[in-house]
Amino acid sequence: xxxxxxxxxxxxxxxxxxxxxxxxxxxxxxxxxxxxxxxxxxxxxxxxxxxxxxxxxxxxxxxxxxxxxxxxxxxxxxxxxxxxxxxxxxxxxxxxxxxxxxxxxxxxxxxxxxxxxxxxxxxxxxxxxxxxxxxxxxxxxxxxxxxxxxxxxxxxxxxxxxxxxxxxxxxxxxxxxxxxxxxxxxxxxxxxxxxxxxxxxxxxxxxxxxxxxxxxxxxxxxxxxxxxxxxxxxxxxxxxxxxxxxxxxxxxxxxxxxxxxxxxxxxxxxxxxxxxxxxxxxxxxxxxxxxxxxxxxxxxxxxxxxxxxxxxxxxxx
Amino acid sequence: xxxxxxxxxxxxxxxxxxxxxxxxxxxxxxxxxxxxxxxxxxxxxxxxxxxxxxxxxxxxxxxxxxxxxxxxxxxxxxxxxxxxxxxxxxxxxxxxxxxxxxxxxxxxxxxxxxxxxxxxxxxxxxxxxxxxxxxxxxxxxxxxxxxxxxxxxxxxxxxxxxxxxxxxxxxxxxxxxxxxxxxxxxxxxxxxxxxxxxxxxxxxxxxxxxxxxxxxxxxxxxxxxxxxxxxxxxxxxxxxxxxxxxxxxxxxxxxxxxxxxxxxxxxxxxxxxxxxxxxxxxxxxxxxxxxxxxxxxxxxx
Numbered sequence: 001x002x003x004x005x006x007x008x009x010x011x012x013x014x015x016x017x018x019x020x021x022x023x024x025x026x027x028x029x030x031x032x033x034x035x036x037x038x039x040x041x042x043x044x045x046x047x048x049x050x051x052x053x054x055x056x057x058x059x060x061x062x063x064x065x066x067x068x069x070x071x072x073x074x075x076x077x078x079x080x081x082x083x084x085x086x087x088x089x090x091x092x093x094x095x096x097x098x099x100x101x102x103x104x105x106x107x108x109x110x111x112x113x114x115x116x117x118x119x120x121x122x123x124x125x126x127x128x129x130x131x132x133x134x135x136x137x138x139x140x141x142x143x144x145x146x147x148x149x150x151x152x153x154x155x156x157x158x159x160x161x162x163x164x165x166x167x168x169x170x171x172x173x174x175x176x177x178x179x180x181x182x183x184x185x186x187x188x189x190x191x192x193x194x195x196x197x198x199x200x201x202x203x204x205x206x207x208x209x210x211x212x213x214x215x216x217x218x219x220x221x222x223x224x225x226x227x228x229x230x231x232x233x234x235x236x237x238x239x240x241x242x243x244x245x246x247x248x249x250x251x252x253x254x255x256x257x258x259x260x261x262x263x264x265x266x267x268x269x270x271x272x273x274x275x276x277x278x279x280x281x282x283x284x285x286x287x288x289x290x291x292x293x294x295x296x297x298x299x300x301x302x303x304x305x306x307x308x309x310x311x312x313x314x315x316x317x
Numbered sequence: 318x319x320x321x322x323x324x325x326x327x328x329x330x331x332x333x334x335x336x337x338x339x340x341x342x343x344x345x346x347x348x349x350x351x352x353x354x355x356x357x358x359x360x361x362x363x364x365x366x367x368x369x370x371x372x373x374x375x376x377x378x379x380x381x382x383x384x385x386x387x388x389x390x391x392x393x394x395x396x397x398x399x400x401x402x403x404x405x406x407x408x409x410x411x412x413x414x415x416x417x418x419x420x421x422x423x424x425x426x427x428x429x430x431x432x433x434x435x436x437x438x439x440x441x442x443x444x445x446x447x448x449x450x451x452x453x454x455x456x457x458x459x460x461x462x463x464x465x466x467x468x469x470x471x472x473x474x475x476x477x478x479x480x481x482x483x484x485x486x487x488x489x490x491x492x493x494x495x496x497x498x499x500x501x502x503x504x505x506x507x508x509x510x511x512x513x514x515x516x517x518x519x520x521x522x523x524x525x526x527x528x529x530x531x532x533x534x535x536x537x538x539x540x541x542x543x544x545x546x547x548x549x550x551x552x553x554x555x556x557x558x559x560x561x562x563x564x565x566x567x568x569x570x571x572x573x574x575x576x577x578x579x580x581x582x583x584x585x586x587x588x589x590x591x592x593x594x595x596x597x598x599x600x601x602x603x604x605x606x607x608x609x610x611x612x613x614x615x616x617x618x
Contacts, residue, residue, distance in 0.1 A: 036455030276473030
């Protein structure tokens, strides 16, 4: 799959995200993009510092005016870098917050980002495993049964246009009201979100072999199970990995949104929410970066498994 | 498939219904309902034809709805856990004015505004970095990276910056749709081949002329691909941002307060509206796409 307009109109999320990830992160293609990426990153950090000065300055001036002092521009800039609740924390403040959350706390502490991250990660992984295995199983059913294909696929495709994530808080609250709390409700949301990309991608992948290959299998008198095992599953692997990368990112988003309903105290989503209640901007940004790092690590991990697997199968490009 | 396979399937279904009925009469009823729907689809699928192809998903959907309705009734599921479809429909009809005002706040003011601004920004950025390969090589990996991040998490920050009203929702949507569209648009601008660009050059077309007459039209299928993906993202962004604070209307606000009051019929009614709006938006983009990119192989039938 590539980023292409030629894709059929359906399958929106799966397509581009998959296309995006299948090309790798860009730096796979040797070092030629390292320098440009670093340059752009440096520009982003610089813009961030400027924005931090600009957005935090008015508070500094207000404080000074209230105290009846005059401040020089240099003092204003220095003061914008060290506020406790800045409008926009400077990059080094976020980095410090992140470092403090990861290394500065005991892992079992309620302030530890490792602890919150683990809560989020475990629900994400449970949901991802559940959703993607369901997606794979259903895809196998769909390519073998015309009735299932015609019944389910239109709904699977249509469901991609529905903002499923909006149901997340309801699922959490309802399940809590019947006594199901903790990891399971969040995992269900994550499973639901990772289910569809895998289903749609695997249906494509299982149908990927060309008719000649199916004919060959038939000329060897292979049954449906053998075709599945020796032809369909192996050739669907590139599609599987592409959709797994989309699915795990979606599962993480689902888990984080599932941690938002009031009352949640655990997980990166709850960290975001409590930060926003109490105006702790550094806490919000730290949780956000922790989530981003987690997402990147998970997608990278699947990409690494993909590279090893495909190379061993001789499918690597 | 041999002729025996469908008959075996029927037998298996009948056995399943029987076992379910022995287990619990109500479960048997549901299983029978499911079996009827499934068999009807099996017959339709074997008949084939265009009408059958359209009817099968309908039958499946109606079967699911009937299972839901009857299941909720025979098991007397309390409405604070799962309301019946009929109750949701009644609530939808009864609160339609309120739901429509929520839709206006969330979809039109928040999501659509942000979607249009984000698209404009992304297209402009794509055109701007198009002339600088260095920037492209730097921005694209970052764009791809950001596309996989849980961007919706910036919602609390943007709500803090832009206030509770629709501006903050639009801002969240701008950030969410920017990178997917940027990545698609950059790919689209690179979609012309050297022969076509040479042709433009032989007609002595300048950069802007060649952009307007060759490369932008050629990029349209890619742009629409990005637009279709981001319709859902825009709605999600606007709804989730409302969980972090909003005026007293909006779909996200209504969902979170109705959940708090255990008024689940209203929650489902809002979700129904969101689903309808999301599908309508997607359909609208597809319709415009087929007008604009009528020349593309995927649009020719």
